[in-house]
Amino acid sequence: MAFPTGRRALAILLSLVILVAAGVTWALWPSDPVVKGRDLVIPVMDGPADDQRVDLDATFYPPASGGRAPAVLLAHGFGGSKESVREQAGRLAGQGYAVLTWSARGFGRSTGQIALNSPDYEVKDVRGLIDWLAGRPEVSLDGPGDPRVGIAGGSYGGAIALMTAAYDNRVDAIVPQITWYDLADALFPDASGKGPVNGVFKKMWAGIFFTSAADRLAPGGTTGAAGLAGLAGAAGARPGGETGQGSGQGSGQGSGQGAGATPGAEQVRCGRFLPQICEMYQEVAETGRATQEAIDLLRKSSPVSVPGRIRVPTLLLQGQRDSLFPLSHADANARAIAATGAPVEVAWFNGGHDGGDGEADWLSDRTTGWFDRYLKGAGPATGDGGSAAFTVTRDGGRDPGTRRPVLLHAIGDRYPGLTGEERTTVALEGPRQSIANPAGGSPASISAVPGLGGLLGGAGGVSIALDMPGQAAVFESAPLARPTQVTGSPAVTIRVYGTGEATLFAKLYDVSGGSLPVLPSSLVAPLRVTASEAGTPVTVALPAIDRRFDAGHRMRLVVSTTDLGYATPAAPAVYQVALESPTLELPGDAALRTPATGPAWWTWAMPLAAILVAAVLLLTGRAGRRPEESDAPDAASAEVPLVISGLGKRYRNGEKAVDDLSFRVEKGQVLGLLGPNGAGKTTTMRMLMGLIHPDEGEIRIFGHRVRPGAPVLSRLGSFVEGPGFLPHLSGRANLELYWQATGRPPQDAHLEEALEIAGLGAALERAVRTYSQGMRQRLAIAQAMLGLPDLLVLDEPTNGLDPPQIAEMRRVLRAYAERGRTVIVSSHLLAEVEQTCSHVVVMHRGRLVSAGPVGDLLGTATAVNGGGPRLEDVFLDLIGEKR
Amino acid sequence: MSANRPAPGLTGDVPTGGRAAPAAADAADPRGGGAEGRAPGYAPGRTLPLRVEFVRQLRRRRTMAMFGVLLALPWVLVVAFQFGPAGRGQSSLRLSDLATAGGLNFAAFALSVSANFLLVVAVALFCGDTVASEANWSSLRYLLAAPVPRDRLLRQKLVVALAYSTAAVTVVPLMALLAGTLVFGWNDITVPGTGEVIPAADVLPKFLIVIGYALVSQLVVAAVAFLLSVGTDSPLGAVGGAVGLVIVSSILQAVEALGSLREFLPTFWNTAWLDALAPEPDYSGMVKGVVVSVTYSVILIALAFRRFRRRDVVS
Incomplete structure (x- = not known):
């Protein structure tokens, strides 16, 4: 019996293996065919007088479905090239879109210089691409010369989507990701609301932003700032993802100008930037203060300069872990576009320039769903990647199988903005405290470190926040009686005593019993305030976050004089900081609900099927009885x-x-x-x-x-x-x-x-x-x-x-x-x-x-x-x- | 018994052949011609009473040893926490760090650390050993020839094995509750992850749900072990096979590429009972876990019965 038993066990084992293999194959089988793109060069004319010719290195992916299909322009992030979005382009083409990717002027093999999505340059380039699309036999048209077209892209690519939509009414839908509303405000933020003129220079991000393009000229230019920029790109999304800034993919391709040649003085100074932008940057980086000219220049490249002109359906995907373009930029974009009556949806996902999960697949699903709806005329998408006015990615605990973090998507029917649907308050306590600005601004407190987020990858809960003793005032709440979900930008009013102009950084920590305090998303709110002996009251809009403060935890407001990522005054000074009001206002949105997963159909079908199978097994399994046999006693x-x-x-x-x-x-x-x-x-x-x-x-x-x-x-x-x-x-x-x-x-x-x-x-x-x-x-x-x-x-x-x-x-x-x-x-x-x-x-x-x-x-x-x-x-x- | 026996014609004196001969031997009993020719007093429904099977299994060393280990485990953990570094207190909100917060927390911790392997082994042992060891000892054929009808033998053995498994799964959290309460006090439970405190009185019924869920989630282990036990003469093979299947399932569920297919792995929902301790309990994971476990178990046990009915017992 041993042998036949072994054979049967082997058979069972084999069938199990086959089942598992079939399951794996089924799960991993690519659902859409991979579409190969055709490389081509598209010449366009731009410049203020439309007299400058630029050759854009582009790739066209015809729709896998054949025939005419809506077109999607996929833009890459800063420091990337068309190669950065190849995978996403192939996927979209597989789903029935004609996809055009290109390297923006000054990037990759395209000629021209970087003008920061200027209406005179990049926007005109993209209009030229739309003209080109209108002539393609694969692209469906709304009218002569007017293709059905959407634009998607992350960061730099997201801004061009917004700007093109403002300047070209042929654009039908856009999906900008992790991008800006006001580039001046992004680089010179001020949490007291006085605008970029009063803003604190975000020196580390700005430096990376501007030098990453310059570095492209250096021989073998994959080191230094480009390396950091690559990290920043990886932070935006997984390599090859839609938002990817290229993880250095574009580097080494040269620029057509400098490959092999020893760069001249002007080239190492400004790289492939337009000289006027280069000069603007050099000036503000030196002083750490924004000039009105700089603000005007930056705003020309920003949606803030085109109020009411973006009137197309817009899906704004912004990262919660983003100290470069925080959630407030998506909020401003959403309000501006919604004011025109165009449909707007907002999602705060787990990602951004500082890292996080990235959620590349989910973003891709949402993007496709948006284009399906507004380019193809399909209904609103459903399911996890489905349509919702407001979506927030939240921590869903851990996967019961792998114990790895699970992300849940809480959805709401309307977007409440940063001030929330309802506001709760928490009382803070703390005396008036003296804090010093160290001479030279060093050592500095640490919040987010640009580029580091990419290194930490998906390590979501990791907080490297650090405050220097003597430089930070601390105000703390009592332990929370119940969990408090904060969705939006908390606000607090402080009073600053002293003399002169004080640069301060406010941040809200989540403090639990003994473990390290957590700075949600590693975000700080920088502000510049003129201190006075009588004390200057200032209301601070703290960074927008989505976080649950658990019961028993405390909220801790820290006001520090330094932050590694920002330019701070070199002169030593001492200020005193006190709470103007003990009230910390917390926005929330109780309407945000994680969709109930509800019992799946199989939860009731499976046991019934099992009982049926068991009954069949038992009824057919009676010991074989030959018909001629009789049990009657003889x-x-x-x-x-x-x-x-x-x-x-x-x-x-x-x-x-x-x-x-x-x-x-x-x-x-x-x-x-x-x-x-x-x-x-x-x-x-x-x-x-x-x-x-x-x-x-x-x-x-x-x-x-x-x-x-x-x-x-x-x-x-x-x-x-x-x-x-x-x-x-x-x-x-x-x-x-x-x-x-x-x-x-x-x-x-x-x-x-x-x-x-x-x-x-x-x-x-x-x-x-x-x-x-x-x-x-x-x-x-x-x-x-x-x-x-x-x-x-x-x-x-x-x-x-x-x-x-x-x-x-x-x-x-x-x-x-x-x-x-x-x-x-x-x-x-x-x-x-x-x-x-x-x-x-x-x-x-x-x-x-x-x-x-x-x-x-x-x-x-x-x-x-x-x-x-x-x-x-x-x-x-x-x-x-x-x- | 002689009262109802008609005088048989075959009765003769018993030739007592020395000590070995029956002293008061009886003649052949002609009552055997009764219904289905059964011997007097024999009824299929009375064979192998549960009490008998309980006693047969109880005095086994492995039964004793397993319960010894299960009963000692909470105390070993208590001692380990006493000797551990002084990093105690409310340092974090992980289940393991909250274990010393009170008896209920400690019991939840003990269950979580033992459910993944120790309880699996215990359940696999009680259910995988039960038929295979009888085959191994050759006592199975004498039970079947007694005769204990095959379905009944399997049913009684399954009931007893499940009862022992239930005892094994129940005894760990209960002993941990006792040990934890004695050492760490009867405190309200601190919820892992969020740090909320729920009154002990409110959480006790939930604790019963947790234990019940742990039982149901082990059912699939029991069913696999039982099926293997019916098919083999080697008790270790049956126990090891069941434990091996759990290990394979645990490995597979770590493969995220399988996506939602993993939800149908028998071990996928094993830790879903943690959801019941949340301030707003979410039972959907547990419902799925129960569904998956019951589905597999019903089919596997049906297979075991089918297999045993048809099997030629040659051990």
Whole structure:
């Protein structure tokens, strides 16, 4: 049996493996064909007078669906090139869009200089691309020269989407990601609301932003700032994702101007920037203050300069972990566009320029859904990537399988803005505190470090925030009584005492018992305030966040004088900071709900199906019963202990273990079942006990058919192929429990008589595992005799017994039969059978060779060598062996 | 018993052949011609009573040892927390750091650390060993020839094995509750992750749900072990096979590429009971876990019965 069992186990294992492999294949099989793009160069004219020719390096992906399809322009991020968005382009083309990607002027292999998405340059370039699209046979048209077209892109690419939509009314829908509303405000933020003129210079981000393009000219320019920019790109999305700024993919391609050549002084100074932008940057970076000219220049490239002109359906995807273009920029864009009546949806996802998960797949789904709706005219998308006015990605705990963080998307029917649908307040406490601005602005407190987020990758909860002692005032709330969800920009009013202009950084920590305080999204609110001896009150808009402050945690407002990412005054100074009002205002949006996942259809279908399958398994699994078989008791043989007729059993290999065996045992007989090893004796006995199913023929005991568990087996006592006991129990307990297992009355057991046969004495109380083989053998025979069964079947009962015990056993068996009971003894010991049995059945190779009284059998044999006939001779004759 | 026996004609004196002969041997009982030829007093529905099977399994060393380990585990954990570095207190909101916050927290922690492996082994042992060990000892064939009908034998063994498994799964959190309460006090439960405090009285019914869920989620282990037990003579093979399947399932569920397919892995929802302890309990994960577990179990147990009915018992 071991071999077939192993084979079946193997089959089960194999089918499991196949199932799993099929599942994996199904899960991983690409759903859309990958579309190959055609590289081409598109010449466009731009400049204030439309007289400058720029060759844009572009790739066109025809729609996989064939025919005419809406077009999508995919823009890359700062420092990237068209290669950065190749994967996303292929995917969109697979979903039935004509996709055009290009390297913006000054990037990749395109010619021209970077003008920061200026309406005179980049915007005109994109208009030229739209003209080109209008001439393509693959692109569907709204009118002559007016293709159905959407624009998507991240960061720099998101801004060009917004700006082009403002300047070209042929654009039908846009999906700008992690981008700006006001570039001046992004680089010179001021949380007190006085605008970029009063803003604090975001020097680290600005430096990376401006030098990453310059660096492209340096020989082998993949180091230094470009490396950092690459990190920033990786922070925007996974490499190759839609928002990707190229992780350095664009580097090394050269610029067409500088490859191999030693760059000149002007080139290393300004790289591929337009000179006027380069000069503006150099001026503000030196002073750390925004000039009005700089602000005007930056705003020309910003949606803030085109109020009311972006009137197309817009999906704004902004990162929660973004200290370059924080959520407030998406908020401003959303309000400006919604004011025109155009449909706007806003999503705050887990990502941004500072890292985080990136959610590339989800962003891709949302983008496709938006274009499906507004370019193809499909209905609003549903499901996890479905349409919602406001979506916030939240921590959903951990995946029960992998224990990795899970992101949930909470959705709301309307976008509440940074001030929230409702506001709650938390009281802060803390005295008036003196804080110093260190000379030279160093050492500085740390919040977000540009580029570092990419290194930390998806390590969402990691906060590297650090405040320098003596430079930070701390105000703290009592432990929160209940969890508080903050969605938006909290506000607090402080009072600053001192003299002169103070640069301060306000931040709101989540402080738990003993672990490090967490600065949500590593964001700070910089502000510049003119301190006075009487104290200047200033209301600070803290960074917009979505975070749950758990019960028992405290909120901690920290106002510090320095931050690594910002330009701070070099002159030493001391200010005093106090709370103007203890109230910290917290915006929230209770309407934001994580969609209830609800019981999936399979939660009720699966158990029902399982019960059905189980029922089928059990109903079809009844032991095979041949139609000609009848269970009706045979009245004629009711008094005959055993009738075997036509019995047959095959091994798995088809060889017959028992073949057409028929014999009959009458009451009072002691029948010897004789045969060499392999004659089929034990197989017959197993069939007799109902342990194995005969292939043909039948066995009847007292007229009743034997089948597994047939009640008539209760009149059978058996000992076949060795004893079977529970080794940890004593001999007595074994017999007692066995009898109890039969469910018959204890007084029917005749336990003491059986134990006497076993003759174990004191050993009866020992555990069976300590018994010798002979002791087990005797105990097993005693077990077979429990209840004094009418038919006793013993397989090699004298094995392991010593001669006196053998003699004793013979007497017992004969006495047992003399009382009208029947005994069947199998043996290959001829002398044993000769001395014990009244009748004998001789088997050989599964067949009956002879049956009858022992005396008759002996009588048929001729005397050999003068002695009386011996069973041995008869036996050897019968089985055809030579003497 | 002699009262209802008609005088049989075959009665003769018993030739007492020495000590081994039955002292008061009886003659063949002609009542055997009754319904289906059963022996007097025999009824299939009375065979292998649950009490008998309980006793048969209870005195086994592995039963004793397993319960010893399960009962000792909470105390070992208590000692470990006592000797651990003094970084205790409210340092974080992880389940393991909150274990010393009180008896209920400690019980939840003990359940979470034992559910993944120890309880799996315990359940696999009780359910995988039950039939296979009888086959191994050869006692199975004598039970079947007694005769205990096959379906009934399997049913009684399954009931007893599940009862022992239930005891194993229940005893850990209960002993942990006792040990934790004695050592850390009867405090309200601090919810992992958010740090909220729920009164102990409110959370006790939830605790019952948690234990019940832990039981149901182990059902699939029990069913696999039982199916293997029916098919093999090697108890270790059945136990090891079931534990191995759990390990394979745990590995597969770490493959995120499988996506939502993983929800149908038998071990995927094993830790979903943590949801019940949240301030706003979300039972959807637990419902799915119960569904998956019950589905597999029902089919596997049906397979076990089907297999055992048809099997030729040759061990």
